[in-house]
Amino acid sequence: MRLHSSSTLSSKAKSSTTPSKPSRSPLQTVIITGLWTLCFLGLFDVAINRIFPYPTDPLAPRPSQLKTYFEYGRSIEGKLARMIGTDDRSSAVLAKAGWLDPQTWSPATLPPNKNLLIAVYGMSFSEQIAEAMEKLDPRLAFRRINAPSAPPNHSYTAYKLDRGRHSADVVMLGILASSIKAMPTLSAATWQFEVPSMYTYPRYELENGTLQAIEPKVHSLAEFRNVLHDPQSEFVKQLESRDRAYSSFLFQRNWLDQSAIVRLVRRAWAQRHIDNLDNSLHTAEGFADTEMSILQAMVSDFAATARQDGKFPIVLVFNDKGYEDHLIQALLPRLGTEAIPYVSTHAIAPASNLSNFVGDGHFIPPVNDRIAKAVLTVINQSVPRKKISK
Amino acid sequence: MSFNSIEFAVLLVATYLLYRVLSLRGQNTLLLVASYAFYAWWDIRFLYLIVFSTVIDFACGAMIGSGWVSKPNRRLMSAVLLLAAIAFNTVQWQAVQLSLSPLAMAINWAALLPATWAGWWVLGATVLLVAIAPLFYSYSVALEASRRRTLFLVLSIVKNLLILGVFKYANFFAGSVADGFRWLGLDADRITLNLILPLGISFYTFKAISYIVDVYRGRMQASHHFWDFALFWAYFPPLLAGPIERATHLLPQLTHRRHLSFQQTSEGIFLILFGLFKKVAIADGVASSVNAVYGTTGAISWLDIVAATVLYALQIYADFSGYSDIGRGVSKLFGIELMLNFNLPYFSKTPSEFWGRWHISLSSWLRDYLYIPLGGSRQGVFKTYRNLMLTMLLGGLWHGAAWNFILWGGYQGALLCGYRAVSKIDPPSNEAVSIRNLLGSAPAIALFFGLTCYGWLLFRATSLEQVITFTRLLIVDFGNLSLSMPKPPLSALLGIPVWVAYECLEYLTHSLKLKLWFPTPLRAALYATLILILIMGESNAPAQFIYSQF
Numbered sequence: 001m002r003l004h005s006s007s008t009l010s011s012k013a014k015s016s017t018t019p020s021k022p023s024r025s026p027l028q029t030v031i032i033t034g035l036w037t038l039c040f041l042g043l044f045d046v047a048i049n050r051i052f053p054y055p056t057d058p059l060a061p062r063p064s065q066l067k068t069y070f071e072y073g074r075s076i077e078g079k080l081a082r083m084i085g086t087d088d089r090s091s092a093v094l095a096k097a098g099w100l101d102p103q104t105w106s107p108a109t110l111p112p113n114k115n116l117l118i119a120v121y122g123m124s125f126s127e128q129i130a131e132a133m134e135k136l137d138p139r140l141a142f143r144r145i146n147a148p149s150a151p152p153n154h155s156y157t158a159y160k161l162d163r164g165r166h167s168a169d170v171v172m173l174g175i176l177a178s179s180i181k182a183m184p185t186l187s188a189a190t191w192q193f194e195v196p197s198m199y200t201y202p203r204y205e206l207e208n209g210t211l212q213a214i215e216p217k218v219h220s221l222a223e224f225r226n227v228l229h230d231p232q233s234e235f236v237k238q239l240e241s242r243d244r245a246y247s248s249f250l251f252q253r254n255w256l257d258q259s260a261i262v263r264l265v266r267r268a269w270a271q272r273h274i275d276n277l278d279n280s281l282h283t284a285e286g287f288a289d290t291e292m293s294i295l296q297a298m299v300s301d302f303a304a305t306a307r308q309d310g311k312f313p314i315v316l317v318f319n320d321k322g323y324e325d326h327l328i329q330a331l332l333p334r335l336g337t338e339a340i341p342y343v344s345t346h347a348i349a350p351a352s353n354l355s356n357f358v359g360d361g362h363f364i365p366p367v368n369d370r371i372a373k374a375v376l377t378v379i380n381q382s383v384p385r386k387k388i389s390k
Numbered sequence: 391m392s393f394n395s396i397e398f399a400v401l402l403v404a405t406y407l408l409y410r411v412l413s414l415r416g417q418n419t420l421l422l423v424a425s426y427a428f429y430a431w432w433d434i435r436f437l438y439l440i441v442f443s444t445v446i447d448f449a450c451g452a453m454i455g456s457g458w459v460s461k462p463n464r465r466l467m468s469a470v471l472l473l474a475a476i477a478f479n480t481v482q483w484q485a486v487q488l489s490l491s492p493l494a495m496a497i498n499w500a501a502l503l504p505a506t507w508a509g510w511w512v513l514g515a516t517v518l519l520v521a522i523a524p525l526f527y528s529y530s531v532a533l534e535a536s537r538r539r540t541l542f543l544v545l546s547i548v549k550n551l552l553i554l555g556v557f558k559y560a561n562f563f564a565g566s567v568a569d570g571f572r573w574l575g576l577d578a579d580r581i582t583l584n585l586i587l588p589l590g591i592s593f594y595t596f597k598a599i600s601y602i603v604d605v606y607r608g609r610m611q612a613s614h615h616f617w618d619f620a621l622f623w624a625y626f627p628p629l630l631a632g633p634i635e636r637a638t639h640l641l642p643q644l645t646h647r648r649h650l651s652f653q654q655t656s657e658g659i660f661l662i663l664f665g666l667f668k669k670v671a672i673a674d675g676v677a678s679s680v681n682a683v684y685g686t687t688g689a690i691s692w693l694d695i696v697a698a699t700v701l702y703a704l705q706i707y708a709d710f711s712g713y714s715d716i717g718r719g720v721s722k723l724f725g726i727e728l729m730l731n732f733n734l735p736y737f738s739k740t741p742s743e744f745w746g747r748w749h750i751s752l753s754s755w756l757r758d759y760l761y762i763p764l765g766g767s768r769q770g771v772f773k774t775y776r777n778l779m780l781t782m783l784l785g786g787l788w789h790g791a792a793w794n795f796i797l798w799g800g801y802q803g804a805l806l807c808g809y810r811a812v813s814k815i816d817p818p819s820n821e822a823v824s825i826r827n828l829l830g831s832a833p834a835i836a837l838f839f840g841l842t843c844y845g846w847l848l849f850r851a852t853s854l855e856q857v858i859t860f861t862r863l864l865i866v867d868f869g870n871l872s873l874s875m876p877k878p879p880l881s882a883l884l885g886i887p888v889w890v891a892y893e894c895l896e897y898l899t900h901s902l903k904l905k906l907w908f909p910t911p912l913r914a915a916l917y918a919t920l921i922l923i924l925i926m927g928e929s930n931a932p933a934q935f936i937y938s939q940f
């Protein structure tokens with residue numbers, strides 16, 4: 001073994017690299033180097049904005065990954081303003097997604113050539129399962145009520161609003177582990193910082209074992225459009241006081257949005273902010289009891305009311321990456337004691353196996369097929385099919 | 391407190407500003423308070439461990455070096471030890487709730503002191519130690535010099551190794567025994583321990599041992615100034631993850647007035663920036679990709695393992711050298727030089743060259759306090775190989791109490807022996823290099839980098855089963871180019887080429903202060919690039935420094 005001594009290395013490095021004596025004073029050197037550095041940072045800022053401009057048209061096709069990357073840090077208002085046109089038709093698809101409006105949900109009755117109507121309340125994960133089930137059994141019909149990364153509050157509220165408006169025999173409630181952090185929020189605008197949606201939903205609290213809803217002040221895109229540029233609006237005030245993901249630095253639009261570097265700083269800040277929220281609700285051991293008590297109450301109410309209405313309830317538990325089997329572990333006692341039918345993805349595709357997921361975090365198609373088969377098995381065991389009307 | 395946290399930035403700025411206006415004594419006191427605050431931020435209870443070790447090592451050093459400890463120092467040590475036991479261990483600080491906004495403090499008086507007798511044992515043991523210390527002192531000063539020197543050398547080393555052993559290795563050995571019991575079908579629950587590993591324990595233990603041994607060997611005078619010695623022991627920039635400073639290098643700097651030069655300050659700021667860039671943009675950036683492969687329970691391909699292991703090689707280097715750079719940079723701001731810990735290790739062509747470039751403070755420590763005392767290479771071929779294997783196995787064990795670290799140490803020892811057997815003489819590592827030279831030696835560098843990466847696979851693996859599975863896949867799945875590993879973020883994708891290019895230039899110019907040769911605009915462009923990528927990297931999930939857990 002031949003090892004260098006530190007002094008040898010240091011002295012060699014020193015002797016071979018001693019720069020020529022500076023002609024400027026230290027203060028001058030600092031100022032000049034600092035100014036040059038600022039110039040370069042300014043240059044980078046301008047260059048990023050010029051090379052990766054983000055389209056301002058709400059209906060523009062999705063821009064390249066790099067253009068999107070440098071826009072992640074724009075204020076939430078700034079991003080939302082770009083998505084909202086003067087009316088709904090000229091607004092981006094994402095702006096219109098997820099609003100709790102039962103008038104737009106369909107079908108309400110079993111379509112011809114189908115033998116079972118299933119109402120699904122959830123997010124893209126549950127949407128993909130519905131698609132996979134439809135491929136496996138084309139005689140199924142789905143009433144899909146989804147929102148991007150919908151938290152349980154949204155799915156549960158959608159289910160409640162939808163009661164009595166359809167003739168589905170099966171109702172499915174999708175719960176996504178990574179969306180649990182949104183339970184103490186009122187809108188997808190605050191916690192989905194990088195790609196915010198606008199839809200709103202109530203926040204739930206437990207009072208003496210009963211769920212109490214805090215209704216958002218805004219219920220539609222039209223209402224949102226009205227309050228967007230008003231920092232004094234009741235909605236923004238409500239977010240400030242009742243939405244745990246809200247931060248004025250992240251939300252409010254100002255001139256700093258023009259700087260690419262400030263946007264990068266804001267993105268980093270947002271990451272920490274949302275991580276802090278997530279860490280307060282989820283640790284390596286599992287989910288916090290407070291939110292889980294609320295979620296369990298939602299699940300109980302969902303199953304009880306569905307049975308009351310003569311429907312067959314199923315809870316779809318999506319344990320996605322980073323959450324292991326924590327969600328199903330937290331729900332299992334309640335699902336077991338109340339004999340609520342459920343399908344947990346952990347038993348089919350564990351979250352710790354990265355080959356179960358595609359890059360954006362969704363399950364790969366074969367996993368969706370396996371989950372769909374499991375759901376179909378549960379349905380086929382308990383729900384008789386209707387005769388197909390032609 | 392981590393170097394990449396807001397709290398540390400506040401501590402550093404406040405300490406630096408105060409430091410500039412204080413005298414030497416004031417500066418040392420300030421640095422000691424800052425160091426204790428730095429460590430206590432993680433867990434105040436373990437500050438007692440640092441104070442306890444400081445007192446024992448100070449006393450042992452003085453008894454070895456001069457055979458006496460002055461009366462004021464003895465009183466001071468007793469008082470410090472008792473106060474530390476009360477303040478850091480007996481008082482239950484979780485009973486004090488501090489709020490910054492609005493500023494308020496609430497104390498739960500009922501929970502301020504331990505509720506059970508078990509909570510008082512540290513204070514009891516300390517009182518006992520302070521009570522018997524005068525008797526032991528009277529006994530030891532009367533001893534013959536060589537016996538006294540040996541006694542205190544053994545006492546200090548045993549104390550240091552015992553603390554290290556209890557906190558670092560007890561869990562591992564208890565776990566291994568428990569596994570054996572379970573394998574035999576016996577109840578093993580009572581054997582399991584759950585001790586918290588004090589941050590940086592391996593680093594400060596080795597630093598303390600080097601002081602005692604150097605005093606014993608007569609390489610340095612024992613310190614007789616308790617507070618300077620306490621600062622040497624707890625000095626915060628290298629406290630958690632090195633470099634493992636030698637007392638011969640650090641103590642004299644702490645006892646003399648420091649001159650803060652402009653060049654030192656500017657180098658310090660650059661090192662902090664460069665270290666943060668490596669840690670935040672690169673190490674934290676690639677961590678999620680590496681963790682996804684090494685943490686998966688499902689099927690992975692040959693390319694997944696290769697890509698994740700190469701990224702881990704970059705991650706651990708960026709993380710560890712990033713810490714060293716920040717530590718050296720922070721220390722330079724206070725006019726105190728720390729030793730170089732990394733010198734372009736991935737340009738090594740042989741294992742001996744690698745160990746001259748990687749974690750230099752540990753490899754030189756192992757050389758001076760283990761390999762050479764074992765006989766080094768002076769006692770024939772067989773003993774040389776034995777000494778190399780022993781040194782590297784213990785080097786592996788130093789990293790952590792797990793079988794994969796021992797395996798990694800054994801692998802490094804085998805590489806050293808193998809290369810030694812094949813080449814007989816190591817090529818000079820600091821030879822002048824040119825692009826032609828670099829291209830000529832590229833195959834040797836690439837081959838050794840591959841071998842190093844396999845070592846990192848052993849190091850990173852989460853279990854022996856994973857080592858076997860990954861090794862088998864590397865052979866039987868060779869050439870499977872399907873990739874399920876998530877792509878690293880943009881900060882890492884941009885940061886790695888910038889870093890590699892900078893290191894290539896450093897290697898070619900044989901200069902670790904390359905930027906000083908750049909004209910101002912080019913230097914500013916480098917700073918701006920590092921700042922931009924660092925800001926991009928701030929979105930990466932922050933992780934603890936890997937080596938601070940050792």
